Amino acid sequence: MNSIIRVDKLEKSFKDKKALDGITFNVYEGEILCFLGPNGAGKSTTINILTTALDSDGGDIYFNDRKVIRNNREYKSFLGIVPQDLAIYEEISAERNVAFFAALYGLKGNELKTKVDEALKFVGLLDKKRDKVKTFSGGMKRRLNIACAIAHNPKIIIMDEPTVGIDPQSRNHILNSIKELRKQGATIIYTTHYMEEVEEISTRIIIVDNGKLIAEGTKEELKEKLADEKLFTVEIEDGKSFDCQKLYKIEGTKNVELKEGLLKISVLKGIENLDKIIAMLIGNAVKIKNITSEAESLEMVFLKLTGRTLRD
Ligand SMILES: Nc1ncnc2c1ncn2[C@@H]1O[C@H](COP(=O)(O)OP(=O)(O)OP(=O)(O)O)[C@@H](O)[C@H]1O
Ligand SMILES: [Mg+2]
Known part of the structure; x- marks a missing residue:
């Protein structure tokens, strides 16, 4: 080139x-x-x-x-x-x-x-x-x-x-x-x-x-940098009082971000612990509206490299 x-x-x-x-x-x-x-x-x-x-x-x-x-x-x-x-x-x-x-x-x-x-x-x-x-x-x-x-x-x-x-x-x-x-x-x-x-x-x-x-x-x-990670997006209600940093206590959690009712959690593949994540949300009175798991995306690459999503 x-x-x-x-x-x-x-x-x-x-x-x-x-x-x-x-x-x-x-x-x-x-x-x-x-x-x-x-x-x-x-x-x-x-x-x-x-x-x-x-x-x-x-x-x-x-x-x-x-x-x-x-x-x-x-x-x-x-x-x-x-x-x-x-x-x-x-x-x-x-x-x-x-x-x-x-x-x-x-x-x-x-x-x-x-x-x-x-x-x-x-x-x-x-x-x-x-x-x-x-x-x-x-x-x-x-x-x-x-x-x-x-x-x-x-x-x-x-x-x-x-x-x-x-x-x-x-x-x-x-x-x-x-x-x-x-x-x-x-x-x-x-x-x-x-x-x-x-x-x-x-x-x-x-x-x-x-x-x-x-x-x-x-x-x-x-x-390819993401080969070992998976991203869950949880749409939540009543999440204002929830301290999402707590999710880091769950094994396998790599990155957590909460913005406008969307909780993005990237986890190590193989240690996904989705059950524990859900249990913690319910235990903190967070109402879950939807959960999706994303294929590898540039957004995830960005989150992994910078620790945050692209726009405030
Ligand atoms: N003329 C200026 N005077 C003072 N600070 C500046 C000036 N231009 C840029 N900065 C600062 O330099 C940093 C880089 O700004 P820059 O405009 O290059 O960012 P950007 O990546 O283009 O951001 P955006 O996505 O908001 O356009 C920022 O902290 C910004 O506040
Ligand atoms: Mg600019």
């Missing part, structure tokens, strides 16, 4: 908060690399340094084995950036938004027009190209944000949580577009906290926590 970008020992602090703590990884040509991590893990900070929007305190970025220096135009011309916060102008048309960004990348004249239309068509907004952005739904704005990043046909597309808070239809459109961009030869770096998206589009995954890389691999490789 050909490493197109190498991120080497990045460090970044904001006042006394260490956002990045020596994170190191490669981005390989043609992959969809999903960046997974809880709030504040350092995903956006990594991406902002990668795009040179932000300076690091230490460490380096290499593009095709050459060190990237700030404001390197050649490097930037290879990038398409979809930021976490929408970067579009509400008061002008969709078309003029895309044209504005494409022009920044040097497109002009007929080529600019053609590329703007292609990008709008790609995200399903061509028929709305003359409409002002302020009339758009959240999903349409997200799609426009993507069109702005891809009109210049970048080799590397970096997307920071591009599907947060949108309708399922727009989300599907975006996920399919990403797979299509890869087919057309792009390399994609994608941050999200939606496991289903990672399952659907990733060719490789990096899990970050506290500014460090804690695991990397394909979803199959990551799930």
Whole structure:
């Protein structure tokens, strides 16, 4: 595999908060690399340094084995950036938004027009190209944000949580577009906290926590880490007064988490003690509404590696 970008020992602090703590990884040509991590893990900070929007305190970025220096135009011309916060102008048309960004990348004249239309068509907004952005739904704005990043046909597309808070239809459109961009030869770096998206589009995954890389691999490789564990999800009522830490007293319990009426308990395979878990819940006056046992999932990998689920 050909490493197109190498991120080497990045460090970044904001006042006394260490956002990045020596994170190191490669981005390989043609992959969809999903960046997974809880709030504040350092995903956006990594991406902002990668795009040179932000300076690091230490460490380096290499593009095709050459060190990237700030404001390197050649490097930037290879990038398409979809930021976490929408970067579009509400008061002008969709078309003029895309044209504005494409022009920044040097497109002009007929080529600019053609590329703007292609990008709008790609995200399903061509028929709305003359409409002002302020009339758009959240999903349409997200799609426009993507069109702005891809009109210049970048080799590397970096997307920071591009599907947060949108309708399922727009989300599907975006996920399919990403797979299509890869087919057309792009390399994609994608941050999200939606496991289903990672399952659907990733060719490789990096899990970050506290500014460090804690695991990397394909979803199959990551799930192998769970070969010895099983996860029960117990839906409960009246669980407010129950101290779920007590469950650690039961042999085989590896991880316990209680959030919004869902108790997630991962246990060692072979020492499942489901009877004891249920007995403890009943003994603590917890009403059980449902119990399911999950197949190995990325959510479980995450829980195992970080000791918590993905979002608070
Ligand atoms: N400009 C800033 N000033 C101060 N602290 C910051 C700044 N940007 C990020 N941080 C802090 O650095 C840490 C990493 O933040 P970052 O935005 O990279 O996380 P993230 O993984 O993108 O999280 P999220 O999923 O919420 O987007 C957090 O603790 C955050 O509060
Ligand atoms: Mg972020």
